[in-house]
Amino acid sequence: MPKIWTSCMGVKSKIEFDLIPAITRKEVDAGDSRWSQYAPPWWLIRHAMGVAVILPRGIVKPPHRQDLMAYRAWYRSVYISIIPPTHEEMLSHDKILLSCFCVNPNACHRVFLAEHLTNFGASYVEEINWN
């Protein structure tokens, strides 16, 4: 079963990964849309940063990132709605690195996603640090 690490974008690691999916909006917008369901939309990124946004029709307002427990729970509910084949394709790799630009891993979807994927048999190893 796959092992998952997380890191801030650009961290050098001694581990060689089989998959470093584009789960950030910037990378998806840059053309790698294979994992776009895992990338937060811009309105959510702005909302999480405390910017006033107009939500898309039918979207329940997510909590602000300062309310970490609620934010994490809201994110989990989003990931639950992602269709299983996307998870299966992700989990067909052995060593997966999820990275994002956020400095704080505890408030970032990369860790929420890693935790969510443990429901499908993956194991979350750790956040890779800067040194």
Ligand SMILES: [Zn+2]
């Ligand atoms: Zn992030």
